Structure formats: C-alpha cells, structure tokens
Amino acid sequence: MFDVIVIGGGHAGTEAAVAAARSGARVALITGALEQLGQLSCNPAIGGIAKGTVVREVDALGGIMARATDMATVQFRMLNRGKGPAVWAPRAQCDRGLYRRAVRQLLEAQPNLVTMQGMVARLLFDDAGSLASGATRRVAGVETMEGRRFGARAVVLTTGTFGRGTMHIGTDTRISGGRAGEAPSVHLGQQLDAEGLTTERFKTGTPPRIDGRSVDYTRFDRQESEIDLFDYSWSHFWTTPRRTADGAMRSPEQMPCWVGWLEEAGTELIAKHINESAMYGGAIASRGPRYCPSVEDKVVKFPDKVRHQLFLEPEGHDTSELYVNGLSTSLPAPVQLAVLRSVHGLEDVRMTRAGYAIEYDYYPPTQLWPSLGSRAIDGLFFAGQVNGTTGYEEAGGQGVMAGLNAARFTQEREPIVLGRESSYIGVLINDLTTRGVDEPYRLFTSRSEFRLTVRQDNALSRLAPVSEAAGLWQDAELEVLHARLGAVREALRLAEATSMSPAIADPILEAAGTRPLAHAVRAVELARRSEITLQVLFDAAGVGAELPRDAIVGAELEIKYAGYFERERLQANRLVAQGAVVLPPTLDYAAMRTLSIEARQKFERLKPGTLAQASAIPGISPADLQNLMLELRKH
Numbered sequence: 001m002f003d004v005i006v007i008g009g010g011h012a013g014t015e016a017a018v019a020a021a022r023s024g025a026r027v028a029l030i031t032g033a034l035e036q037l038g039q040l041s042c043n044p045a046i047g048g049i050a051k052g053t054v055v056r057e058v059d060a061l062g063g064i065m066a067r068a069t070d071m072a073t074v075q076f077r078m079l080n081r082g083k084g085p086a087v088w089a090p091r092a093q094c095d096r097g098l099y100r101r102a103v104r105q106l107l108e109a110q111p112n113l114v115t116m117q118g119m120v121a122r123l124l125f126d127d128a129g130s131l132a133s134g135a136t137r138r139v140a141g142v143e144t145m146e147g148r149r150f151g152a153r154a155v156v157l158t159t160g161t162f163g164r165g166t167m168h169i170g171t172d173t174r175i176s177g178g179r180a181g182e183a184p185s186v187h188l189g190q191q192l193d194a195e196g197l198t199t200e201r202f203k204t205g206t207p208p209r210i211d212g213r214s215v216d217y218t219r220f221d222r223q224e225s226e227i228d229l230f231d232y233s234w235s236h237f238w239t240t241p242r243r244t245a246d247g248a249m250r251s252p253e254q255m256p257c258w259v260g261w262l263e264e265a266g267t268e269l270i271a272k273h274i275n276e277s278a279m280y281g282g283a284i285a286s287r288g289p290r291y292c293p294s295v296e297d298k299v300v301k302f303p304d305k306v307r308h309q310l311f312l313e314p315e316g317h318d319t320s321e322l323y324v325n326g327l328s329t330s331l332p333a334p335v336q337l338a339v340l341r342s343v344h345g346l347e348d349v350r351m352t353r354a355g356y357a358i359e360y361d362y363y364p365p366t367q368l369w370p371s372l373g374s375r376a377i378d379g380l381f382f383a384g385q386v387n388g389t390t391g392y393e394e395a396g397g398q399g400v401m402a403g404l405n406a407a408r409f410t411q412e413r414e415p416i417v418l419g420r421e422s423s424y425i426g427v428l429i430n431d432l433t434t435r436g437v438d439e440p441y442r443l444f445t446s447r448s449e450f451r452l453t454v455r456q457d458n459a460l461s462r463l464a465p466v467s468e469a470a471g472l473w474q475d476a477e478l479e480v481l482h483a484r485l486g487a488v489r490e491a492l493r494l495a496e497a498t499s500m501s502p503a504i505a506d507p508i509l510e511a512a513g514t515r516p517l518a519h520a521v522r523a524v525e526l527a528r529r530s531e532i533t534l535q536v537l538f539d540a541a542g543v544g545a546e547l548p549r550d551a552i553v554g555a556e557l558e559i560k561y562a563g564y565f566e567r568e569r570l571q572a573n574r575l576v577a578q579g580a581v582v583l584p585p586t587l588d589y590a591a592m593r594t595l596s597i598e599a600r601q602k603f604e605r606l607k608p609g610t611l612a613q614a615s616a617i618p619g620i621s622p623a624d625l626q627n628l629m630l631e632l633r634k635h
C-alpha cells in the first residue's frame, strides 16, 4: 500500500513523485520504461522565455528539473540579454542521455520513493467519493497490464502524449504509439471515458534528426555556449561539485550550436507538397500548438517570408545526431529529406529519423480543482500534457503541485494553491483550471500580470516561504537555502553601505558613457543608472567577492526597478487580499439572482475555489464579482 502512486515518468510524473515524497508520503512511480525516465520527447532544451522562470520555480519547490539540467547542459544561452535583466530568460540544451540519467539518479536518491516499470491499464476505485467534494468515486490504486495491483490513497495521472497516441508521417503512414518507438496507453483512456470524464484530442510534432557527420559546417554560423555565467539550481552555489572552489564550472564539456536558414528552395518544396502533410492533407483534425508551429504552418501562414531560421542542436556527447530546430513537420519522409537537402550545408545530409506529428488524448482541465485534483473522482490528480499543455517546464510545474497536493490529500491537509502574483506556475494552473484550453497551452511572459516582480532570478525568494512551510526541505538544505537568500540581502546591504569615490567610479562611468561624479556617492545610487551593473561597482570597490553573481544581479534588479516593483507589489497585495476569499464548493450559484445568467452558469460549472479564481473566468464582470461578495455575506 502506498500513499501516492504516480502514473508516468515524464516531466510531470517525476516532479510529482519527488514533491509527494518530500511531503512525507510513501510514493511509487510506475512508468512504461524505466530507461526512459525523464526522456525529453522532442528537443533536448530546457527553459526559454517564461519557461526558464518555471524551471527555477520548480527548483524552489524542491523539484529536480533544474538540478538535472545543470548536470546535463552542453550549450547555454541567456535569451533577451539585450533587453535588460528583468526579462532575461535562461535556456539550456542538454545531452539527452545525461539528462535522463540525471533524472533517474535524482529519483533514486529520494527517500520514500520507489520506481517501477509497467503500463497502468486501469485505476482501482472505492465506491463513494466524499460528500463535501460531490465526487462520485474515490481512487484506491492501480492495476498494470501484467495484472499487478498496487493500492494507494491518491493517484497522479501524468501520461503525456501517450493517451491513445497516433503518430503520423505524411497522409499514409499512421503508427500507434506514445512517442517514437514506444507503445501508447489505450486502456486507461477507455476506462476514464466510461467514468464520464471529458476527453479531447490535441496534436504536436517534432522535426527530423540528422547525422552531424554529413553536415558542411562551413555554411552555418557557429554559436558558442555562455555556460560559465549561470546555474539553474540554487543548490549548486553551495553544495554540489558542479563548481570548483574558485567558482569555475564543472559541467559537461560544452558543444556549439549551428545557425542556418531554410531558403526559398525549401519553402517552395514544402508549398508544393503541402497536401501530403499529415496536418494539411486531412489526416489530423485536432489542434496543435500555435507557438511551436510546424514548418508547414510557417510556410502557409507567412507566405511572404522567404526564409526561416534553423538551429542545428547537438543531441549529446555520445552521438553525432543533431536536432533540426525550426523544422517540425509531418510531410512524407522523402519530402523531408529533400527539404533538408535544400538547406545550404545540408546538400549531402543523412536523415537519421523522420519528423512526425502525434495526436493524443487530453482532459480539459476545467474538470479539475485548483489543487489539480479531479472534481469527479476523489484522490485522482492530473498533471502535464494530459491537461492540455505543451512543454517540459509546464509539465514539471504542474507535476510539483499535483504531487504536493496528492500527498496533502492523503494527509488530510489543505491543498496549496499558488497565486498568480507569486509565480508562473500559479498563472499556469489558474489559467488551466478556470479558463480551460482551446489549443495546447504554452506559457509566455504576457500571460502574467506580474512579470516584473515574477522573474527567474527571484524564484527562490518568492517560493521558499511556501516550500519551507510545506516541510519540503531537509535541515541541511534549509541551511543552504537561507544562506542563498541571505546573499541577496547582503548584496543590497553592501550596495547601501559602499561609498564610491570619483577616483574609483569615474573610469567605470566613462567607459559606460555616463556622466562622472562630482563627489562620492553610495553604490546603490550608481546602480540605478541603466548602463552600470552592481557587479562592476562591487569589483571596483573590492567588496562582495564571496557573493554569487546571481545574488548580485537579483539585488541590482531590485535597485533598478524599485518603482515598478512597488506598483506591482501593491497590486499583488490587493489581489491577494481580495482573491483569498474562499468560495465553498457547496455554494448554490443558481439561486444567486443578483448575478448575470452567464456568471451563474459558469460558477456552477467551474466551481471556482476563491474569489481570485472567479475573477479570472472569461466573461465575468466586475459587477458580478461585487454581487458575489454581497451574496457571500448573506451566507
């Protein structure tokens, strides 16, 4: 008997299992193939715009994604570097094999957690759900295809793209599978249909891979890694052997990326064969991710663009295979090869694997509570691609919260729901459970009202209070965590306390093209200037050498954008105060005549957990919210 069983060992499942185990639950993770734990289904890149912030949030909640990435990075870029640190976005490409092994190693190092191989065929139920939740059933365990049965008080379902997955290459090739080379999950979906859960279909796609030994690299621009400037996980600053005592990096050897172009010859080929593409030839009807478009989409939707950028990304040290980023496609394999060979430098290329599209089941996430628990079946939680999202990071973020709340469910503790003002994970889950999805959901900075205060550099200070209160850390980790947070405070104190004389500051100011000093000022005042970094000031004044760079950048951002942050914080506080008002699931919205009919219907159907969630439902007006507050007072 386990407290929590997690079905699936992708990015949602592995995080869910760790979060539940860290919460004190006895956890089993059951997945199709143990060798594939943590498999990066598509490109081996972790992070990017908004997603990089989620990786750090997962890390601040005790997750493993950041640690695994740090152990496997072979190429790193800080995106948006030109735009100022408030919107910097870390993106790491990993050695695919190293990443998988790192995930497995981290899982096996986790107390309270066992991993097992097996395809879950069905859930086991107790008859009744609890009266309070209104659920019709309560989950009691799982049974695998081989007939092994395991009892559990909560189950987290994270089966990704495997739910009745069908892969397509061109219009004629259709293969049943969850991912290239892996079987789909069929029985579980049939059972959930029979239980009355709503199921829908989405699609996604992946590009072909090529043999790096058949590439003429002289025709591509070489892009080096910026690795020495960054660690994803806060824990690496202090505890692990990733850095040597003098701060040098001990990551895997870095590999270059190659930037090239799909030219007119390639786009013409795609246009000519467009009806043979699975997506355009009618083989697939379901909707795909708008923001991870296939190359067919790009050619059809942007016909005036004669060329499209491609990145050849290394798959790892143990292989010469390259991932062709930008060329996701479901054209027939011979057409894919011809398109590849139209690219300058790929004239003689060997295609090692064809790209394909995949259609899979997802469960519209408005069927969930904000805890990610099912409204229909007590103790059943959903996370990852099955909730209609796309992306490893979106999956990981949901996984942590589902695992945490599944454990808390078994411990009869209140679920933890992150606010929109606290994190991108809060925005993601709030959007999913209140608004639902009509295309695969991907995070962007624009989805957050608080994108200046919710940044990649301050994830730990935002979420450590949550993870600490939830009891996710061991004592030694807490010590490191407090030291890490203390470093930002110390950098801020030093900025206030350090006086910069004209003799020290002027060479820096002149080099940056900003006006020199008339008299000595505090470092904090100079750090407000957009051209000047706090690190440069500290280096010149000979202070702060013991502080991690990241803490100094975090302090600098707090100084530079203090005015904006203050405004967002006030707004966030208002939202928290108002939004925290709890709406019990037993409220009879149909009887609330002061609400509009649309509001009554939507509240009845979606059962928002708090006023903040009620306000995020599309179509709900400020008048409805005011009236709802008045109705609540009558209760």
Ligand SMILES: Cc1cc2nc3c(=O)[nH]c(=O)nc-3n(C[C@H](O)[C@H](O)[C@H](O)COP(=O)(O)OP(=O)(O)OC[C@H]3O[C@@H](n4cnc5c(N)ncnc54)[C@H](O)[C@@H]3O)c2cc1C
Binding pocket: 007, 008, 009, 010, 011, 012, 013, 030, 031, 032, 033, 036, 037, 039, 040, 041, 042, 043, 118, 119, 120, 121, 158, 159, 160, 161, 162, 163, 178, 179, 184, 185, 188, 204, 205, 206, 292, 356, 357, 358, 383, 384, 385, 386, 389, 390, 391, 392, 395
């Ligand atoms: C071809 C392809 C292309 C993709 N391209 C992109 C992209 O460009 N951009 C992007 O953001 N995302 C892309 N994705 C999606 C990305 O892979 C997912 O968002 C991410 O992996 C989701 O993580 P997950 O944990 O929800 O599911 P997955 O990573 O799919 O993991 C599911 C896990 O569940 C296990 N499993 C399934 N059924 C069962 C069962 N019945 N019993 C036990 N275990 C089971 C599987 O073995 C697997 O370990 C792509 C996916 C595919 C397949």
Ligand SMILES: NC(=O)c1ccc[n+]([C@@H]2O[C@H](COP(=O)([O-])OP(=O)(O)OC[C@H]3O[C@@H](n4cnc5c(N)ncnc54)[C@H](O)[C@@H]3O)[C@@H](O)[C@H]2O)c1
Binding pocket: 042, 043, 045, 046, 047, 048, 049, 051, 077, 079, 091, 204, 205, 206, 223, 257, 289, 291, 292, 311, 313, 325, 328, 390, 391, 392, 393
């Ligand atoms: N079809 C799908 O649903 C699908 C497929 C693959 C990946 N993904 C997801 O997308 C995310 C990462 O994708 P991504 O980063 O390739 O795309 P992205 O669109 O997030 O890329 C972000 C930015 O990185 C730039 N970029 C891409 N490759 C680069 C490189 N090698 N060097 C420097 N800059 C580069 C791009 O120009 C873009 O501006 C992951 O979360 C992954 O799960 C989804």
